[in-house]
Amino acid sequence: MKLLHTADWHIGRTLNGYSLLDEQKYAFTQILKIAQDEQVDGIVVAGDIYDRAIPGTDAITTLNEMFKELNIDHRFPIYAVSGNHDGAKRLNYGRDWMEFNNFHINTLLEEAFHPIETDDTQLFLLPFFDPMDARVYYQKQGMDEEDVKAIKNIGEAMNLVIADMVKLFDNDKKHVLITHFAVSKSADDKIDLTSETTSKVGGLETLTAKQFDQFDYVMLGHIHTKAASPSDNIRYSGSPVKFNVKEAKIKANKGVYIVDTNKKPDKADFREILPQTDLIVLKETWETLLDPEFYSQQPVRKDWFAITIKDFDRTKHVHTNVRAQLQDIYGTVVELDYDNIEREVTENNLENINQLSNEETVDKFFQSITGNQLSTEQKTIVDDIFLELERGE
CATH class of the missing domain: 3.60.21.10 (Metallo-dependent phosphatases)
Known part of the structure; x- marks a missing residue:
């Protein structure tokens, strides 16, 4: 078969x-x-x-x-x-x-x-x-x-x-x-x-x-x-x-x-299977992203872009519409992120919530409010709630 x-x-x-x-x-x-x-x-x-x-x-x-x-x-x-x-x-x-x-x-x-x-x-x-x-x-x-x-x-x-x-x-x-x-x-x-x-x-x-x-x-x-x-x-x-x-x-x-x-x-x-519109991931400095020698090598205005700007100092770009300027060059920017010192410090001191399960997220929230962990009975209730949400019925 x-x-x-x-x-x-x-x-x-x-x-x-x-x-x-x-x-x-x-x-x-x-x-x-x-x-x-x-x-x-x-x-x-x-x-x-x-x-x-x-x-x-x-x-x-x-x-x-x-x-x-x-x-x-x-x-x-x-x-x-x-x-x-x-x-x-x-x-x-x-x-x-x-x-x-x-x-x-x-x-x-x-x-x-x-x-x-x-x-x-x-x-x-x-x-x-x-x-x-x-x-x-x-x-x-x-x-x-x-x-x-x-x-x-x-x-x-x-x-x-x-x-x-x-x-x-x-x-x-x-x-x-x-x-x-x-x-x-x-x-x-x-x-x-x-x-x-x-x-x-x-x-x-x-x-x-x-x-x-x-x-x-x-x-x-x-x-x-x-x-x-x-x-x-x-x-x-x-x-x-x-x-x-x-x-x-x-x-x-x-x-x-x-x-x-x-x-x-x-x-x-x-x-x-080939994409009609590919998703291109870029992680570069602001200067590099605006450099014609760099972006001329990219499929600009053809594919989608997810861009992370490295070492970005927001104080120097207070009056800059960053997304608009990038979209003028690259076309559709579906995701824009910043990689700077402030963020690195935050990420080193906090867990990435995206890596937590639903029940772990609820448990940590509960701890932050009450100072206690969820009981076994409470965890069972949380588990059952998420099961119902998964089913969508």
Whole structure:
């Protein structure tokens, strides 16, 4: 079976207020062409199809047109799961009649235990879920109440889920898993979540490759770069578009994987996707940025720029509209930052809040107000609140 593996479309995403819909449409046209050129048997979208649980009308219209073009106009089967950014119940609407046209989308845990069967492959579509979802599911299955309560983290929940999937294996077929989680090579390895939150709420903590070793191939979503793939047969396709400065700094190209279940994975399986408008990251002094010899070497007025001005003395530029002056030269500046002595001192003395999980942020705020840490009961309440927010229901 030959499949195109893509993920993390995040339709509706913006970059500091700039819409990325045109970029996403441009990437989609390349995905479609690759699928046609490769004559694939289906297209996998491994989660985070939308950027948020309640997408805007433009995002809905855009995605509907994309899926229509793939599935109806060109008759490609689609195998998709919901990610942590998707509204699972909303995305589940229409699922039953979509299957009549070979459009398979799983957004609820219980749906993952009904593999899609082809002549030579079993496809298991496992959507993003959290420990609470697993507890509810296994309680409905009649699991002992104490065993249900023992499911405290996503690792324990995943072990149960995979064990039940393995019971469904047809030994005469290949077994492919499509899912949306952070998976590392081992428990000792840490992976950069790129444009994803570092929060552990809702099961975002890292799973390990060993947990999936009974599958012939695992197609992952959630991490936005293929460089995070833990092994040759457990891979991230990465997102088709650069979503922030952090991703723009990563050298790994954007693209999709072509997966043939009858062949061993190979580096040549990757197909690059080129941006319509690239995101260029610059970190230079003010003098350098205004030097024609420097900016003449840049794709000015063609690509987007994220600029950090080094050693910038604000007192010398009180009457200067810095952004306007840079935009006159470079065109669209989607992000402007300053790297100066004052900021360096601040950053050396304060934790970067972007590196804290949601619950850690709440805990530190609580400490700053009360002088005490959150109790176990309070932490549980905070965790449950963020789980509900993640679901967006």
